[in-house]
Amino acid sequence: MASGIRAELSICEPSVCRVATVSSEYAPVETVTRSGVPGDGEVVGEFSISERLEDEGDLEEVYSTGSDHVYRFSRDCEHGCVCEHVESYGYPVRDLRAEDGVIHLTFYVCDVESLREVVTSLRSDFDGVSVRRLTRSEPCEDAEDLVFVDRQSLTDRQREVLETAHEHGYFAHPRESNATEVAAHLDITRSTFAEHLAAAQKKLLDDILTV
Structure with missing residues (x-):
């Protein structure tokens, strides 16, 4: 059986994304679909939303029930779209939605x-x-157990604490520095060091251990 990875990303600043803008001004946007127009260099998109839009602008309402409104829009290709950026690598976007201006794909x-x-x-x-x-699919027997650790999930302070602790041998065996000494290098209290370290370690372990 082949081993593959299902990646779920969020983009808080998706630039010119029409769907993200609508989700920020109205309600979460679900069931987004897109298709190219052969030879025209144009993309046609549709999305459903629970609220009717007050100002449709360049959007066309194509279907409506009491709680489901479907809008269609078109735009030129290669205009800074997050989805097209991903798909330029040959990976089709399988699921796309937006909430509070944030794209989830x-x-x-x-x-x-x-x-x-x-x-x-x-x-x-x-x-x-x-x-x-x-989420990784069931690997082959000889596949390596690889994990993608998202360092951006750490705050600047948490990363600084980890880097300083590592630099001064806090994680070495036997330890070359204790918590008090590392905290002194950071000019923080021992309890503050312990708090930041615990939070950073939890985030990293969540990345490593969550299936």
Whole structure:
């Protein structure tokens, strides 16, 4: 059986995304679909939302029930779309939704290195890119047990605490520095050091151990 990774990402600043804008001004947007128009360099998209939009602008309402309104829009290709950015690597976006201006999307990759390449590229063009969840399919018997650790989940202070503790041998065996000594290097109290360290370790362990 092949081993693959299901990646769920969030993008807080998706630039010119029409769907994200609507979700910020009205309600969560679900069931987003997109299709290309052959030869026209144009993308047609549709999405459903629970509220009727007051100002449709360039959106066309194509279907409506009491609690489900479907809108259609079109735009030129290659205009800074998050989905097209991901799909330029050959990975179709399988699920797309938006809430409070944040895009949530899902796609599949074959390995961790491919995922790392896409995430690094997204972060070079968009702000607020975070890895929400990774799910790996059942690996082959000889597959390596690889884990993608999202360091961006750490705050600047948590990363500084980890780096300083590592630099001064706090994690060495036997330890080269104790908590009091590392805290002194950081100019914080021992209890504050312990608090930041515990929070950082929990985030990293969540990445490593969550299936």
